[in-house]
Amino acid sequence: MANYIINRLLQLIPVLVGVSLITFFILNLAPGDPAELMVRASGMEPTPEAVASMREELGLNYPLHVRYCLWVWHALHGDLGVSYHSGLPVARELALRFPATLQLALASSLFMILLALPAGLLSAFYNRSYIDHLSRFAALLGASMPGYWLGLILIYIFGVRLGLLPVMGSGTIKHLLLPAMTLGFGLAAVYARLLRASLLEVMGQDYIKAARARGLRERRIMLAYAFKNALLPVVTAFGMSLGHLLGGMVVVETIFSWPGVGRLSVEAIFARDYPVLQGYVLVMALVFVVVNLLVDLSYVLLNPRLRIGGGEKR
């Protein structure tokens, strides 16, 4: 087990190198010159001389590969550079914004679980009944509504019309509700459907028929015998679609002015703030790999075959 975890953590190295390399070069393909933007931002006329000296100041006068090597060298020493925009160290900037993102991610995951588990279970238990149809319709709706649209609709209903919830900023639980719902609903739709399909498949297995033949109650069969088995593919899918969650965070944070790293990255893109963006991508890749590892570890907990190792016979 420990070996497995160490192995997985070692895999982080190539992932991080690859991710940073790709973003570094793609960023430089984007039109717009950060030096020129910086000069303009400071209220000066972007004369060629001013831009050139700014470029030198930012270290942009070196060739691309040199800049990458320099960046890696500094990053290895824990220095992710300084934001062009705010002048703060990138690491500090990210550390300031990260808790808000984490809070939102946890809240929307919680919302997702609270919605997807009952919906999936009820849908499978009352297969083809009106409850099932209702839940599947809701799931279809949730899966086909893009996050930014749902976010705006929720803002309109709860914020503008009813005036119940604040539509931007953070700080209280109330602030958390709308963004968490926006993110959680779309996710819940996907997982409720997946859980339903998985449960129905498991309910057709021989061991379910055998449990029925022993006179166990349907509800118990569903919850104790089918649920754990049905969760396996759902957990796998969750690990794989984590990227969607991170992508969705960027959109939702922007819509609700949530002060997380997602919005930071959008701001950085507009300002061509290369160091911040590089830092964001690096941290997200790290989060992605670590969360995926956690998902895989929970998979091991669910599946005794992995926990006890191989199909060995006693």
Added chain:
Amino acid sequence: MRVENIKIDFPGKNSTVRAVNGVSFAIKAGETLGIIGESGSGKSVTALALLGLLEKPGRVLEGRIIYKGRDVLLLSRKEKQRLRGREMAMVFQDPLTSLNPVLTVGRQLTDVLRRHLELNRHQTRERALRLLQSVGLGNHEGIMKSFPFQLSGGMRQRVMLALALGANPSLLIADEPTTALDVTVQAQIIRELHRLQQEKGMAMLVITHNWGVVAELADRVGVMYNGRLVEYGSIVDIFNHPAHPYTHLILSSVPVLGKGRKGIINIHSPVSRVTLNGCSFAPRCMLKGKHCLKAPLSAEISPGHFVACHLAGIDSAIAVERRRELA
């Protein structure tokens, strides 16, 4: 347990398949009935119907399943649930797929006991351990904690037996209990079944396509073909005086050491439609004649020995002659 003339249909989009077409039999306490037949002959469907576990769209069209004086088919869902496991239990063909892969043996075992018996935690555990011991599983503390994938095929089937016997059912249905096992393990499981039945005085219904299993366990035998019991009698009747051509055929298809097989059956198995006329075995029968266009009724050719064939019983002389001609 008495089964009277049950018919089971599986309605499809364009046609309805009649899986079981008028099957009747009876099993008394302490007695074993073996039902033998090829794949698709309706054996397993019959067994599932007894437990009220037919899967949709299958349904029992007519007939009665009388268990201890009550018709199982008329019971409510809850009553049927109570019956399963408590009164009738079933052992399935493949013990690996019939055990839940993510729950321990102990968990699955105590679940049945808690469902059917009024026992406290400690008593449940005690009983679970005794059960494992009674089915011949040695290290039972360890087995309680194991997952099915950690056990061998024979151990798994023993666990299935323990699960089935948990609440002391009075009827045990074993659906091909040895098919998925090694030959040596098959023999052990059959011995175990026999011993447990003797000990508990259960009635047993054994479904198989293996004459060996029938010979070892059954007191009476029903030969099933295409949804019908074509022959039904004591084990002596069936082995020594088989009367139906199908019984003849499948008995002679058993390879004899040093001699090989005598009879070989067309692999082609017919799918029964509701609109089938005449004897359903006729298309594969070596002895078929013009009378076979009419469906044969089951006739008692000697006490307790029923055969559904025009050539059996009174006409058996003709049958013997035809057989001689064909040989």
